[in-house]
Amino acid sequence: MSTGESCPKCAAATISKRSAEPWCPACEWNLDHFEKERRPEIGWRWVDRRLFRTAYWLTERQFAELRDAPSLARAATAARIATTAVSVVLLALVAALFVAGVVLLVHDFFTPINLIGALLVLIAVVLRPRLGRLSALTRDAEELDRGRAPALFAVIDRVAAAAGTPVPDVVLLSADFNASTTTVGVRRRRVLTLGAQLWSVLDPQERVALLGHELGHFVNGDIRRGLVTQAAGSTLGAVAYLLRPDGRRTRTGGLLGMIAEALLDLLAGTLARLVGLLHLLLLWISRRDSQRAEYLADELAAKVAGSAAAIRLSDTSLLYDAIDTVVRREARAGNGAAAWSAAGRQAQTGLAGDIPALRQLSRRTEASLFASHPPAGLRAGLLAARAAQPAAVIVTEAEQARMDEELGAHYERVRRELATAHW
Numbered sequence: 103m104s105t106g107e108s109c110p111k112c113a114a115a116t117i118s119k120r121s122a123e124p125w126c127p128a129c130e131w132n133l134d135h136f137e138k139e140r141r142p143e144i145g146w147r148w149v150d151r152r153l154f155r156t157a158y159w160l161t162e163r164q165f166a167e168l169r170d171a172p173s174l175a176r177a178a179t180a181a182r183i184a185t186t187a188v189s190v191v192l193l194a195l196v197a198a199l200f201v202a203g204v205v206l207l208v209h210d211f212f213t214p215i216n217l218i219g220a221l222l223v224l225i226a227v228v229l230r231p232r233l234g235r236l237s238a239l240t241r242d243a244e245e246l247d248r249g250r251a252p253a254l255f256a257v258i259d260r261v262a263a264a265a266g267t268p269v270p271d272v273v274l275l276s277a278d279f280n281a282s283t284t285t286v287g288v289r290r291r292r293v294l295t296l297g298a299q300l301w302s303v304l305d306p307q308e309r310v311a312l313l314g315h316e317l318g319h320f321v322n323g324d325i326r327r328g329l330v331t332q333a334a335g336s337t338l339g340a341v342a343y344l345l346r347p348d349g350r351r352t353r354t355g356g357l358l359g360m361i362a363e364a365l366l367d368l369l370a371g372t373l374a375r376l377v378g379l380l381h382l383l384l385l386w387i388s389r390r391d392s393q394r395a396e397y398l399a400d401e402l403a404a405k406v407a408g409s410a411a412a413i414r415l416s417d418t419s420l421l422y423d424a425i426d427t428v429v430r431r432e433a434r435a436g437n438g439a440a441a442w443s444a445a446g447r448q449a450q451t452g453l454a455g456d457i458p459a460l461r462q463l464s465r466r467t468e469a470s471l472f473a474s475h476p477p478a479g480l481r482a483g484l485l486a487a488r489a490a491q492p493a494a495v496i497v498t499e500a501e502q503a504r505m506d507e508e509l510g511a512h513y514e515r516v517r518r519e520l521a522t523a524h525w
């Protein structure tokens with residue numbers, strides 16, 4: 103861990119983790135280093151390095167602002183206003199396309215103009231906003247039944263009441279090492295997905311913190327879940343897809359046809375690049391707002407579970423590799439959730455000393471303009487920096503055991519899934 107070298111700025115011993123370039127734990131010299139092994143984001147190294155620097159700076163600046171802010175409550179940030187404005191314009195354009203198409207379609211039937219109208223209507227239909235579907239989520243997760251898991255749903259209800267959030271309409275259990283919430287369909291049904299791998303290794307208060315954070319997404323004004331912005335995001339993706347120049351060759355023949363096609367390709371290619379850039383810009387801007395929403399969800403987690411449990415939950419993600427490995431090992435050995443939890447705890451205890459360094463390193467490895475979440479180290483840092491909160495909801499070991507008992511059959515399904523996965 104220690105590199106045997108000292109910091110050029112403050113002379114403290116530098117450290118490293120995994121294969122990371124060394125940094126100084128005392129003055130954070132070289133923590134903003136651009137790693138050679140970093141996963142390419144755009145593909146051009148100099149661009150990626152520039153983007154990393156920007157992301158690192160923006161992420162650290164946002165953290166500093168929120169650390170000193172009197173409240174993390176949702177605000178009309180520039181990011182939110184810009185994203186919403188672009189989204190509204192985009193949806194209005196699609197609607198205009200549809201209306202123009204219908205007008206041309208019924209105008210003076212039957213002339214070639216009608217064909218253009220039909221084409222416009224078709225494009226508008228392809229670009230129509232999508233609101234997500236429950237069926238897409240239940241492919242990899244099973245719905246939990248309130249009648250069969252009363253203890254779990256009782257805890258969810260208590261957390262929702264304490265956090266001041268709505269109760270999810272649907273609760274799903276997946277095999278993943280995470281949890282998420284989303285809102286789907288025209289009826290805007292609220293869906294909470296719990297990943298069994300993560301859920302099983304958490305202690306009672308960490309589970310409360312996880313629920314507090316996830317349900318917090320229903321009220322933290324997360325831009326990804328807004329009706330207008332969610333719709334616009336799917337539309338932009340479809341535009342970029344439609345404009346891709348490849349695969350449209352019709353080979354009508356003749357020099358004129360070839361010139362026309364080349365011109366069309368050039369036009370579509372340029373448009374595709376412009377739309378792609380707009381998509382990227384919108385994504386980068388909205389990600390800033392998403393990260394802010396994550397901090398706010400963390401604060402709700404602390405409010406219901408207590409700050410200490412919320413910090414422990416955040417640190418769990420730093421030990422993902424170690425916990426994932428031992429849980430899969432237990433699953434392959436035929437052992438159930440109790441064994442996963444015990445092995446996960448053991449791994450966490452063994453690595454507890456690494457947490458401060460891993461928190462620091464996460465600020466380098468997780469800083470990205472594409473990241474929807476702030477680095478785990480900053481999330482724990484913000485929880486620790488703000489006023490410590492006591493737990494509003496306390497789950498006992500007995501309740502914890504009852505929740506696990508209710509999920510027994512689901513855990514067994516997940517166990518088989520984990521045991522047969524090829525990694």
Ligand SMILES: [Zn+2]
Pocket residue numbers: 109110111112113114126127128129130131
């Ligand atoms: Zn130093």
Ligand SMILES: [Zn+2]
Pocket residue numbers: 315316319396399
């Ligand atoms: Zn979140």
